[in-house]
Amino acid sequence: xxxxxxxxxxxxxxxxxxxxxxxxxxxxxxxxxxxxxxxxxxxxxxxxxxxxxxxxxxxxxxxxxxxxxxxxxxxxxxxxxxxxxxxxxxxxxxxxxxxxx
Amino acid sequence: xxxxxxxxxxxxxxxxxxxxxxxxxxxxxxxxxxxxxxxxxxxxxxxxxxxxxxxxxxxxxxxxxxxxxxxxxxxxxxxxxxxxxxxxxxxxxxxxxxxxxxxxxxxxxxxxxxxxxxxxxxxxxxxxxxxxxxxxxxxxxxxxxxxxxxxxxxxxxxxxxxxxxxxxxxxxxxxxxxxxxxxxxxxxxxxxxx
Amino acid sequence: xxxxxxxxxxxxxxxxxxxxxxxxxxxxxxxxxxxxxxxxxxxxxxxxxxxxxxxxxxxxxxxxxxxxxxxxxxxxxxxxxxxxxxxxxxxxxxxxxxxxxxxxxxxxxxxxxxxxxxxxxxxxxxxxxxxxxxxxxxxxxxxxxxxxxxxxxxxxxxxxxxxxxxxxxxxxxxxxxxxxxxxxxxxxxxxxxxxxxxxxxxxxxxxxxxxxxxxxxxxxxxxxxxxxxxxxxxxxxxxxxxxxxxxxxxxxxxxxxxxxxxxxxxxxxxxxxxxxxxxxxxxxxxxxxxxxxxxxxxxxxxxxxxxxxxxxxxxxxxxxxxxxxxxxxxxxxxxxxxxxxxxxxxxxxxxxxxxxxxxxxxxxxxxxxxxxxxxxxxxxxxxxxxxxxxxxxxxxxxxxxxxxxxxxxxxxxxxxxxxxxxxxxxxxxxxxxxxxxxxxxxxxxxxxxxxxxxxxxxxxxxxxxxxxxxxxxxxxxxxxxxxxxxxxxxxxxxxxxxxxxxxxxxxxxxxxxxxxxxxxxxxxxxxxxxxxxxxxxxxxxxxxxxxxxxxxxxxxxxxxxxxxxxxxxxxxxxxxxxxxxxxxxxxxxxxxxxxxxxxxxxxxxxxxxxxxxxxxxxxxxx
Numbered sequence: 001x002x003x004x005x006x007x008x009x010x011x012x013x014x015x016x017x018x019x020x021x022x023x024x025x026x027x028x029x030x031x032x033x034x035x036x037x038x039x040x041x042x043x044x045x046x047x048x049x050x051x052x053x054x055x056x057x058x059x060x061x062x063x064x065x066x067x068x069x070x071x072x073x074x075x076x077x078x079x080x081x082x083x084x085x086x087x088x089x090x091x092x093x094x095x096x097x098x099x100x101x
Numbered sequence: 102x103x104x105x106x107x108x109x110x111x112x113x114x115x116x117x118x119x120x121x122x123x124x125x126x127x128x129x130x131x132x133x134x135x136x137x138x139x140x141x142x143x144x145x146x147x148x149x150x151x152x153x154x155x156x157x158x159x160x161x162x163x164x165x166x167x168x169x170x171x172x173x174x175x176x177x178x179x180x181x182x183x184x185x186x187x188x189x190x191x192x193x194x195x196x197x198x199x200x201x202x203x204x205x206x207x208x209x210x211x212x213x214x215x216x217x218x219x220x221x222x223x224x225x226x227x228x229x230x231x232x233x234x235x236x237x238x239x240x241x242x243x244x245x246x247x248x249x250x251x252x253x254x255x256x257x258x259x260x261x262x263x264x265x266x267x268x269x270x271x272x273x274x275x276x277x278x279x280x281x282x283x284x285x286x287x288x289x290x291x292x293x294x295x
Numbered sequence: 296x297x298x299x300x301x302x303x304x305x306x307x308x309x310x311x312x313x314x315x316x317x318x319x320x321x322x323x324x325x326x327x328x329x330x331x332x333x334x335x336x337x338x339x340x341x342x343x344x345x346x347x348x349x350x351x352x353x354x355x356x357x358x359x360x361x362x363x364x365x366x367x368x369x370x371x372x373x374x375x376x377x378x379x380x381x382x383x384x385x386x387x388x389x390x391x392x393x394x395x396x397x398x399x400x401x402x403x404x405x406x407x408x409x410x411x412x413x414x415x416x417x418x419x420x421x422x423x424x425x426x427x428x429x430x431x432x433x434x435x436x437x438x439x440x441x442x443x444x445x446x447x448x449x450x451x452x453x454x455x456x457x458x459x460x461x462x463x464x465x466x467x468x469x470x471x472x473x474x475x476x477x478x479x480x481x482x483x484x485x486x487x488x489x490x491x492x493x494x495x496x497x498x499x500x501x502x503x504x505x506x507x508x509x510x511x512x513x514x515x516x517x518x519x520x521x522x523x524x525x526x527x528x529x530x531x532x533x534x535x536x537x538x539x540x541x542x543x544x545x546x547x548x549x550x551x552x553x554x555x556x557x558x559x560x561x562x563x564x565x566x567x568x569x570x571x572x573x574x575x576x577x578x579x580x581x582x583x584x585x586x587x588x589x590x591x592x593x594x595x596x597x598x599x600x601x602x603x604x605x606x607x608x609x610x611x612x613x614x615x616x617x618x619x620x621x622x623x624x625x626x627x628x629x630x631x632x633x634x635x636x637x638x639x640x641x642x643x644x645x646x647x648x649x650x651x652x653x654x655x656x657x658x659x660x661x662x663x664x665x666x667x668x669x670x671x672x673x674x675x676x677x678x679x680x681x682x683x684x685x686x687x688x689x690x691x692x693x694x695x696x697x698x699x700x701x702x703x704x705x706x707x708x709x710x711x712x713x714x715x716x717x718x719x720x721x722x723x724x725x726x727x728x729x730x731x732x733x734x735x736x737x738x739x740x741x742x743x744x745x746x747x748x749x750x751x752x753x754x755x756x757x758x759x760x761x762x763x764x765x766x767x768x769x770x771x772x773x774x775x776x777x778x779x780x781x782x783x784x785x786x787x788x789x790x791x792x793x794x795x796x797x798x799x800x801x802x803x804x805x806x807x808x809x810x811x812x813x814x815x816x817x818x819x820x821x822x823x824x825x826x827x828x829x830x831x832x833x834x835x836x837x838x839x840x841x842x843x844x845x846x847x848x849x850x851x852x853x854x855x856x857x858x859x860x861x862x863x864x865x866x867x868x869x870x871x872x873x874x875x876x877x878x879x880x881x882x883x884x885x886x887x888x889x890x891x892x893x894x895x896x897x898x899x900x901x902x903x904x905x906x907x908x909x910x911x912x913x914x915x916x917x
Contacts, residue, residue: 008149065248072254073255203902
């Protein structure tokens with residue numbers, strides 16, 4: 001029973017779907033960040049798998065950059081979150097409706 | 102055979118961990134489950150021969166990102182149960198499943214796999230780390246530098262954003278003082294930043 | 296000579312534009328004076344041209360090219376020949392008189408300047424109509440006079456009856472103009488040119504049937520403008536306009552445009568005597584028909600309007616029987632005395648504070664001597680008593696009918712001549728003689744301004760003497776128009792005698808019947824009276840047959856089609872957009888969680904499209 005690219009891609013897709021469910025479900029901003037991490041990791045698996053099965057390092061390169069982006073996102077995101085928390089004492093998404101149209 | 106067992110084992114584990122991350126109402130569980138999920142993902146990288154990437158995954162995610170989240174969690178005081186109002190939980194799952202099914206449908210369609218060609222073939226003479234280094238510092242030098250700058254900016258931004266009002270220690274204040282600060286912030290939101 | 300032609304043509308336009316400059320400002324005499332002065336210039340130029348044309352020359356100029364596409368070439372060409380110069384003289388004389396008269400008549404009107412602008416514009420259009428050397432130019436003038444007529448009938452636009460009459464006149468003319476346009480198209484279709492000289496030279500090469508159709512359609516146009524049956528009701532209603540307008544447009548000039556068209560197109564009508572005979576029969580019918588309606592009417596202006604209708608019928612008899620110069624002669628003579636009659640009626644109206652019912656007047660002779668004398672002169676001329684203008688022209692028409700052996704036509708016209716004399720003098724007797732009934736109604740009549748009477752006198756003079764120049768007239772116009780062979784020399788004197796007899800008889804009867812004021816009211820119960828006073832119920836009939844169904848149709852289109860379909864569609868689109876906005880406002884509730892959900896929904900939609908295209912592409916590729 002050989003593991004093919006498709007297996008990895010399906011796994012990646014399932015993880016991505018879990019991430020999607022997370023970002024839709026979570027109302028706590030910190031937990032929402034967790035879900036975005038899941039999304040990024042899911043794509044990483046996809047890139048690494050394609051890189052492997054094609055024999056091309058580009059996929060891995062993209063995975064690196066995605067990890068870099070994830071790290072920056074966490075730094076900035078948490079910083080903003082802290083500012084918000086200091087102002088309002090809440091990090092609940094349902095209460096952040098200042099952009100109401 | 103070994104590869105298959107490893108794949109399925111880690112696949113099940115990763116899915117389980119991430120599901121817990123998404124579904125649990127305990128923030129601590131979520132954090133722990135995600136850290137475990139990240140490590141399990143690095144296992145896939147090792148299976149796929151991307152040793153360097155696997156190492157990076159463990160170092161960056163489990164080491165740096167998770168530590169940041171842990172600090173954040175402590176700061177936000179979310180160690181208790183996270184109370185979230187759920188609206189239409191069914192639609193959330195339906196959408197998730199639909200997206201997954203369709204991405205799978207696209208992946209299994211022959212047109213995708215037929216039209217891809219290797220741009221930088223893996224040189225089997227050298228190890229993965231060396232090969233990555235060669236590609237990263239030749240073909241991807243500019244993006245690499247840009248990413249480095251981006252990380253620097255993110256670091257400074259994070260410090261600036263989080264570091265405001267660090268001169269006042271909330272932990273050393275009495276409850277009334279904190280309430281007073283909050284009250285004055287609410288009255289003059291822009292004043293608190295100075 | 297070209298210079299005089301341009302002066303005659305464009306002086307009224309300049310006057311009109313000058314008056315239009317002050318159209319919205321309060322009354323200023325200079326507009327009236329300048330417009331009148333320019334018209335007098337036009338009159339002088341026309342007179343110079345007349346003397347030139349009498350010397351046997353004609354003037355033909357091409358101002359500029361108007362349309363040149365493919366084979367179609369229509370210039371702004373103008374011609375002054377024996378026919379058009381007569382028309383020019385008639386138009387300019389009457390309009391100059393009417394202009395000067397209007398300075399007095401419109402004295403107290405707020406729209407003084409506007410009035411002169413319209414009036415001069417009318418004269419310009421009329422000049423274009425008569426001077427054009429092709430059918431297209433004629434049509435421009437034709438429409439121009441129609442437009443000015445509409446403006447002037449509806450001059451007092453705050454009166455509902457005036458606007459109604461203006462629209463009626465315009466719409467009836469439009470129906471007829473369609474016929475005229477078809478006629479012009481047929482001419483172009485078959486001959487390939489609209490120039491008179493080309494068309495008339497080629498016309499006899501065409502198929503008889505085609506000529507007949509051309510003749511019929513052109514005559515439909517003439518019927519509208521000259522208010523022949525069945526398109527006649529607008530003329531009587533057009534009396535809603537100011538009286539000088541009635542004198543100029545609805546008696547002397549515009550309504551004769553139809554006659555002018557038939558005269559101008561005489562080579563066409565000479566080819567189709569059957570159509571000509573129809574025209575003559577219709578003319579005789581209208582002459583009688585209108586005269587009977589004038590017998591009982593109790594509106595001074597309407598009586599004169601019906602008389603105009605009747606005289607137009609006379610002209611069409613002559614034109615239809617091929618005696619074109621006789622028609623033109625009667626046109627000219629009629630213009631003078633009918634304009635005079637209308638202007639006199641205007642004086643009376645002024646004196647009586649716009650009261651038009653002659654039954655309420657009576658005995659006005661004592662206060663309005665000048666007007667009375669002028670109107671009596673005009674009425675005598677209209678009745679056709681020797682040696683007044685009407686005698687010569689009307690008598691010639693009867694002679695034409697007799698000579699063509701159309702004795703029924705002759706009989707009809709003969710009786711009509713008696714009726715004409717009767718109703719003219721009925722009006723005179725009721726208004727100017729007898730008991731002074733106006734005192735009962737509290738009127739204080741006064742004579743009009745002296746200059747108004749003075750300016751009317753040239754018309755009176757022409758009404759008297761115009762007939763004396765019959766031989767010169769014949770010599771002038773028969774160089775262009777075909778002559779008419781009279782076979783009645785043996786009975787000529789007898790015919791004249793019989794005609795004069797019935798005219799005098801009519802006058803005497805009227806004087807005897809009305810010498811003691813109006814007849815007793817028991818006449819009004821009579822069936823004949825009712826039919827006549829209701830204009831043979833024709834307006835009512837038109838109202839029932841055309842206006843009401845059309846109104847119902849319009850209402851249906853408004854209520855059902857416009858509101859239910861057109862409006863509803865537009866409203867539906869607007870409502871749909873509005874409702875969509877109202878309902879999708881929730882998306883923009885500022886809640887990030889909801890937005891994320893929408894983002895995922897968008898993603899799913901895009902993925903679905905991707906799948907659909909992939910599957911579709913594979914299906915085609917395989």
